[in-house]
Amino acid sequence: MAMLIGRVRFIVGAMALALMFALAAPASAQVRNPDTSVNPTASSVKEEQLLQEFRRIQGRGTIPDTRSYVIEQPAGRDWRQFHQVTLHWIGAIAILGMLALLVVFYLMRGMIRIAAGRAGRVLVRFSAFERFVHWITAACFIILAISGLNITFGKPLLLPLIGPDAFTTWSQWAKYAHNFLSFPFTLGVVLIFLMWIAWNIPTRVDVEWLKEGGGMVGYKHPPAYRFNAGQKMIYWIVVLGGAAVAVSGYFLMFPFYGTNIADMQVAQVVHGVVAVLFVAVMIAHIYIGTIGMEGAFEGMWDGTVDVNWAKEHHSLWLEKETAEGHVGAPPPKGKMQPAE
């Protein structure tokens, strides 16, 4: 038995050895052309193959800049298609679509009035700090939005009107503004996140509010706490959208810090898409806060709202404020009284 196993082992070993030689033989011989000359490209790297395998070609260079060792990355073509075509469509549809929607809504419904008229008594809605944070963020956002849209839509829309030199001067300043105002904007988004998170957790009241169509689209005024479901959506769009544009923007502002060209292309796609949608949503936010609804703007401007406005749009919040004795107090000092 032991002898048999030994023989089997010998035969298997010999076969394995023979196989090894048989496989190794072609590798040791050089590939030759039909006229027996050596063909050095038979084993050489092929551009097509490298591009198909890795989508980019890189090697080793001798200059200190290691980023230059990538010699080919056709992915820029996809990014170009996005930037020149896709983003223009998304932006145009989102922003013009939103404007059209608001115009139609305004023509149909006009300004949503305080149904019961003004009570004449006010209560504090936003503290000075809250308003400061809101307006800092808002001012930055508007400049960021205009300078950002200029990069995407300026070439087809503005450049033919004012000429290349004026357009470059304007775009250069717009770019500086865009880069530097990103810092106060990001700070504003962080502060908005922290100071209003407590009132923006979705609850069952929001489901009812949405079913009724809210205080804007619907005709009834469903109950709501300090922020209704619509405002909570704006809050989360600002927080999450703001985080997305800030993070993707900083990747673009600090090139090659933990990114390569492909990552920056992705960052620009995220930045562009989120930003144009963000602008579209903020146009709606500005509409509701100004000409869309009576009594809303003063809450963020003076800090106080009319009691009847609060009763209609934030009934549960008003109940809570009343219970805590915040209603009926005289308006804050220094507030301008409307001439009646």
Next chain:
Amino acid sequence: MARMKFLCDADRCIECNACVTACKNENQVPWGINRRRVVTINDGKPGERSVSMACMHCTDAPCQAVCPTSAIYTTADSVVLHSKDICIGCGYCFYACPFGAPQYPKVSNFGSRGKMDKCTYCAGGPEPDGSMAEYEKYGANRLAEGKLPLCAEMCSTKSLLAGDGEIIAQIYKERVVKRGYGSGAWGWKTAYRETIAS
């Protein structure tokens, strides 16, 4: 008008980097920027190849398409040039470029990348040909003097070819036929959407 192109015959490139040095010197390229570089693929392994790469002066150039200020333009000779007076340093051309050609003098400094710099095919910029203003911003304008880019002109093995696309493609084809092999014109499919049969 000629359709100017670059062609790097990778089977001839010996990675001497003379093209890189010639370019830096002829155009007084700013510190930290290399308009041309030589990259070795599969370094030290069987079948390694070196390729000298710069701006390929693409057909329908992606950098030109995405530039938000129209700073990049294509000349009658199909050379892709840029205006440093119009450039705002946004970085879009270098996201779009398949060959990593556009570079910025202050790439790590936030808020300002500076004006983009790239290979000009030794053809200067929008300023009058051979003017001092042109030389200071873009380097030499050899094309206006009837000369080809210096990188290709002084390539020791004539691996790097510059000139009219059809002529250099013909030279390459003849080489391939004569020696019996050729690993192809690197980057041509991406830049010009055509290849040279080899």
